Amino acid sequence: MSIEYNNFSLSKNEETIISSLSLRTASSGIIAVMGVSGSGKSTLLKVTNRIIEPGLEGWHINGDISFRGKSIFSPDVKPENLRQQIGLVLQEPVAFRGTMVENVAFALRFGHLKIKRQHANKMAEDVLEQVGLASEVSDINRVKASELSGGQLQRLAIARAIAIKPKVLMMDEPTSALDPIATESIEQVVLQLSDEILIVLVTHNPSQARRLADEALFMEKGKSVHGAQSIDQLFRSSGSKAFDQFLSVHQQ
């Protein structure tokens, strides 16, 4: 399902955080979002599934975001329905109470899917296997989510998000706390998912973007510097000083 940004701007208390973004994503594949710290990447993801809500806490929008051809801000769109379809893996995930399996099964059981406990647990185990946690942790039915390391929690959060099978999955630096091996396995998962759904991948790592993404967006101070470009084009085009700088800093 593609997401379309129509001259979209977002500000908080008069301060612009995202400015006039126009973009139409593909309906599957991977689009990478890069940019220096504070350029508005996380904010862009959060407003796309209305964790940031215009009109509240000083947030204000201009332009529009639409999903499946319909504005996500239209009054008959329920935020929770939107979020079931556009999943988000937070940059700093939080553990729920209970075991790892319970963490993943929670949204399956008590969200829109209403899956029975036993079945939900089974699905949770499969997903935990998929993100490489089942083999790494002694017993996913015993170990509490609050006892996990940063990198393990990050993968748990990915498992929670993909378990509910969203149509679009936005991931905010999902491998920032992972070692190369875990990163590799998450990248495989992401690639696999991208056959069917759209992945929006925020990453600080240009070579990861190059490995995975079909398209990329480079943000600077809330602006998309080129609009979405094919990944090859972005890495080939000189001319953008900002991206060259970003590249040189991140590839030393």
Added chain:
Amino acid sequence: MIRIICMCCALLFLGLILAIGFDLYTEAADVFYDGYLTDKPSDLGTKGGIAPIILNTFIIVGLAIAIAFPFSLAAAATYTMVLKSQPTTLQRLFIFLIDLGIGIPRIVWGLAGAAIFSGLFGLGFSIISGVLTLALLLSPILTFGFIAGIESLEKQLKIQCQVLGLTDLVTFWMQLIPSAKSALLTTTLIAVGRGFGDAAALLFTSGIASRIPSSILDPAATLSVWVFQLTTAIPGGEKRAFAAAFILFTITLIIQGCLSISNKKRFSL
């Protein structure tokens, strides 16, 4: 060094509590006899025991908490899940009302309760009138504590639930409330303590009767009211007041003790 200071403070505090208990006990020593806890009082409380008073105290405080607790939890839910996504003026108004409720002196609650429940609703001096007044008085305290407990959780927990497409209802009842359990319990403890200690709100509503009530429409004194009554209105009642106060003190100590033991992790976040 800090450790030693903390230890000293703790010991001092413990000593203070023991001293209070000891003082109450010695003042009242000759009032106590074998049947003190199981007998009815006689001669306006100058003779006999305090069994009905103890019973009344538990009935009134228990019922008041039973009413105020769900009401306050619902109010806290409304605030954190509904009002939080509304303009800030509404939130401010809500908080202002809570603050007001906590700030109003208890004697004023008592008079208001007497006017509304006892007078307007025709409940007279009765347990139910006292219970409703006490529940009203305790609700702002509970609501405030509940909200504070929930807000002290990581703000990210709510967001984490939201990004998984969970509804506010599920988020609140199945994630926020269980995570804030200790804060809820602590708040409830404070409210129970308030209920046991309150005389001002109950004096004019549930009255000063010292017999065993036959229904919630009967008047009934709690220990605090009884202590107040003995000291102010009954000649020669002081010693008996100390005795009742000692029982009140002991009960409070036991309840708070039990609950805080059952909730060891209260302060470990």
